[in-house]
Amino acid sequence: MSEPLLGRSVSESQSERAEAIFPADSNALGTLFGGRLMQFIDLVGAMAASRHARNYVVTASMDHLDFVTPVRVGELLILKASVNRAFKTSMEVGVRAMVEDVREQKLRHVSSAYLTFVAMDKTGQRVEVPQVIPETEHQRRRFEDALRRREMRAGETLRKKELRAMQTPEFHI
Template sequence: MSEKTRPAKPVSASRVETTHFVTPPDVNYLGNLAGGKLMHWMDLTAAIAAGRHANAVSVTASVDSLDFKHPINLGEVVIIKASVNRAFNSSMEVGVKVISENLITGEQKVCNRAYFTFVAIDDSLSPTSVPAVLPETEEEKQRYNKAELRRQIRLLNKG
């Protein structure tokens, strides 16, 4: 199916939220969630968002701007939110936000943000076209516009 025949999809069609409980096997020697474990959870959540948008297997092409702002402690809950910000030919930028929640106090903190680029692939493992993104809210429109700028930066840095 060509890109022109695939109708644009709203951001809400790709929205994903996963929740994880931080247990002893997930932490480093400081008692905080290990960065690699969090990155794995983020990648899986972003892959679901990309796959929902593309209706195709989608693989991680790159990750940028992964910022660790606050440690996440043993016993806390991790909420990971992801959605496709913008689609290009076969690639998509997925925005990911990580929130920690202390179940005792109810306090929530935004701990991490990142931008993942995914590529949709077909049965022969070749890139395949994806539908355009239809941003609806003002926030979605801003993320949509900024995604193009980030893409240009990625392409400049690639060379």
Template sequence: MNERQTHPATRTVVSTQSETTEIILPNDTNMLGYLLGGRLMHFIDLTAAMAAYRHARTHVVTAAMDHIDFIRPVRLGDLVILKSSVNRAFTSSMEVGVKVWAEDMRSGVVEHVASAYLVFVAVDEQGHARRVPQLMPETADEQRRYEDALRRREHRESESARRKEAKQAVAQARP
């Protein structure tokens, strides 16, 4: 952590909101004409990075992506709309939420297809973590997401500690 940096100002959730719209082309799909999961994860990562960047105003790297539920397939020719915003900022990390909808080009019907939470870390030119502004929730929904983000961070940390312990146990059990 770059400790020489002073703590920057607070930012609002609205100031981090970002949106991407993509049209699904043949290169994005499998043989059934459904959007590839990896391609959707790429769109999610990029749209989330925009929100993190708007919050941190410095380089950001993806540290973690929580599990994603693909609720229904996205088809060739659909529009995919992704919206992201920062849920909470910690010291150098930020949790970003992304919600994804698909719009059927012919009918205009818009359906929720996926949601994801990602953690980004603000870094300097050398890749060292650096402080980010705190986030100020303004609405009841923003406040709920802000509180949930802390619970998810605690869950990630306990899962990470559990995986580390399991790895050590396996290493020690080796002859």
């Protein structure tokens, strides 16, 4: 029989990434392209999930994403991710993206998102993940909220299964 998985604290997997924004990342208005921001969010979220699971992870979903303020070329983007809660094989990760004003020493909120990652082994089989041990008041609140969000996502998860069932060889766009 396999050993029961021990829980892991949030701080063990918290991840951060900094990106200097270059013209190649921008849209026609010289601000960060939304798809590129989504990529940065996905990457830092996957780092936290993978550290928590100590395994490979795939993105199952990204919840509603608001672009609160634009990011200009030349600005420094800071992304922070933490695992809010782990379920059986999936984990909810919260990501916050901010711009650091290095002269004023201030942070400006750019975007926030919740993503769900599923842990897999190297053969692509889903694997169970350790539970999250919330330690601070803030972490405990996010832990509780993550369960409510999972319940709200249940309909979406079902819709995805239905979409997959439609992927027969006769399925056309």
